[in-house]
Amino acid sequence: MSTHTVLSAATRVIPVFEYRRERWRNGMGWTREILRVPDNEDWQVRLSIAEIEQDAAFSAFPGIERELVLLRGEGLRLRFADGAVHTLSPPHDRLRFAGEAQVSGELVDGLTHDFNLMWRRDALDAALLHRPLVGSMFFFTEPAVAWAIHLLAGQATFEGEGGMPPLEAGDTAWLAAGARKRFALHGGGELLAIRLSPR
Known part of the structure; x- marks a missing residue:
């Protein structure tokens, strides 16, 4: 499926009650999936909201670029394997990083909800x-x-x-x-x- 075809998936509104709640790939948290295009395992773009209830390693997504936006909560500290540390602070701090990066999330003070944009960087x-x-x-x-x-x-x-x-x-x-x-x-x-x- 060409990228142009992917981006022409039908215009629509996706209400919050239709988001699909599922376990993280590594089982360490929950995600409410908003949209994936195309709607299969070989998606090129995916929008979701991560519910982070405990300090946890993030799943790896090779070939994927990510941007994370803090939606709710007191903050999320992202600790990368290369030593870099970035804290997402309220109200809507955000960070873009490579999906294959080894990163763990540490809660600043209680659970957070984080908007998660992922896209295939070669496409x-x-x-x-x-x-x-x-x-x-x-x-x-x-x-x-x-x-x-x-x-x-x-x-x-x-x-x-x-x-x-x-x-x-x-x-x-x-x-x-x-x-x-x-x-x-x-x-x-x-x-x-x-x-x-x-x-």
């Missing part, structure tokens, strides 16, 4: 933006550009998109690559916006 480029939503925000899809929008807080609707339900806090929208199109997201709150394109 895709990804840019993650953290933005307030005040009034309207516009997202443009193109034959080689798709977007994923995760609403951190507030409420929002896609104006003129009758088939798409409104977004509540915690929901995610996937805007497929394809014909050039403008999506107008209207509301109030805070979001993560991920722009994906073929490498």
Whole structure:
């Protein structure tokens, strides 16, 4: 399946109650999977929320680039095998790192929820933006550009998109690559916006 085909997976809203909760690959935590494209083991992009309840080693994902954003909790310390240490602090600290890196997470003070963006680095480029939503925000899809929008807080609707339900806090929208199109997201709150394109 070509990268262009992957990014043209159907536009839709994924409500928080549809996220799939599953054990980590190494059994040390839980993940709520939001989206994987394509929807099989050979995915090229995957969005999820990790529920970290104890200090634990992260699963390795060779060939994958990752970006982690602290959603809830007092903080997460990431300790890498090469000696590097990075602490994700509230409200929404984040870090990008290689999926094959040996890293363990240490809780600063109690459990955390962490947004986890993963993509296959030889196939895709990804840019993650953290933005307030005040009034309207516009997202443009193109034959080689798709977007994923995760609403951190507030409420929002896609104006003129009758088939798409409104977004509540915690929901995610996937805007497929394809014909050039403008999506107008209207509301109030805070979001993560991920722009994906073929490498």
